[in-house]
Amino acid sequence: MLLVVGRIGRAHGVLGEATIEVRTDLPEERFEIGSVLTTDPLERGPLTVKSARVHNGTLLLGFNGVADRNDVEKLRDTVLLAEVDISEGAIDEDDFHVLQLIDCIVVTETNERLGIVTDVIPLPGQDLLAVATDTGEVLIPFVREIVPTVDVLNKLITVIPPPGLLDDK
Secondary structure, three states, X not given: OEEEEEEEEEEEOOOOEEEEEEOOOOHHHHOOOOOEEXXXXXXXXXXXXXXXXXXXXXXXXXXXXXXXXXXXXXXXXXXXXEEOOOOOOOOOOOOXXXXXXXXXXXXXXXXXXXXXXXXXXXXXXXXEEEEEEOOEEEEEEOOOOOOOXXXXXXXXXXXXXXXXXXXXX
């Protein structure tokens, strides 16, 4: 499955390197030299990574056929996609692809159905599960204390909502 792994930013220097807004937990794997990335818009690619380095905390990539900063500017805001097998085993048991969580049924520890996961919102402290309920959307912090069980095979997530989280629902 094609997943978004980054977005091309501005040019860096004059030799055709681009700053990359990383949107993957595995940049060293997704952007290794020789990786072929699909693009959105499609006509701007595919792009093959010819160099990769980090400069002041920013990932810089060079691509085959991109010779200078003018070429990079033509690619600015291009979304980079990589082929990812979302059924492959995770590095950590608590690692999930967002697509594995979307459409999961959310229930309480007493098996009361709350709704369906519609989105995962990334935040600095923790992610939030956006859950569509019969009475509207609920945002649930995606932390082990509140979400102790995630069964992606059966598309079922169990939550232990703290007091006040579901009062309006």
